[in-house]
Amino acid sequence: MQQADFERLLADTLAAHGRSSRTQETYTLMLRLFGRYLVDRRIDRTIDTVAPDDVEAYQRHLVTVRKVGYSSFNQSTCALRFFYQRCLGKTDWTIARMPYQKKRRVLPEILSPEEIAAIFEACHNLKHKALLMTSYSGGLRLGETLGLLPSDIDSTGIIWSNTPKSSAVLTTASMPMVCARRTVIRLRDSSMPERIGIGP
Secondary structure, eight states, X not given: OOHHHHHHHHHHHHHHTTOOHHHHHHHHHHHHHHHHXXXXXXXSOOGGGOOHHXXXXXXXXXXXXXXXXXXXXXXXXXXXXXXXXXXXXXXXXXXXXXXXXXXXXXXXXXXXXXXXXHHHHHOOOHHHHHHHHXXXXXXXOHHHHHTOOGGGBOTTSEEEEEOSSOEEEEEEOOHHHHHHHHHHHHHOOTTSOSSTTSXX
């Protein structure tokens, strides 16, 4: 059998298992890329005669040479697992020899104090500046910020969570933020929405 025959066998088997056309296309592509790897590396074996060691070497190639992301890596692993176990019946192959890759956790970029100050200074709308300072100073989530009422922040800078289920302290705000909030309240008129997280 040629490469195209193996790809057709994979696509037909996937279809028989009820997999979507998108999955068929993706798995077929992954098998094709594995076949190219065997040819490029001059590995004297066809796709149906490779050993688990060859698949392991290919996975290392994906990570160290091609530097694919975890999603592409796992798609390749899924495709090869399915092909060798379901299409070729290699049930004696140990699945642990073809591992999945965990999603890499990328830590958020931490802004410097100067960058934070620049963001605040670039905001000329006093209400918006108070909103940014409140959210940053208190480490609030977006939903918590948008749901804040002026009455949720007392004169000492304590931010309270007043929900139907609970009334608890969320966090303590910085004094500059408290001063900004007081200024916003003094300037607020009847046309300003009640919630400080919305409106112009």
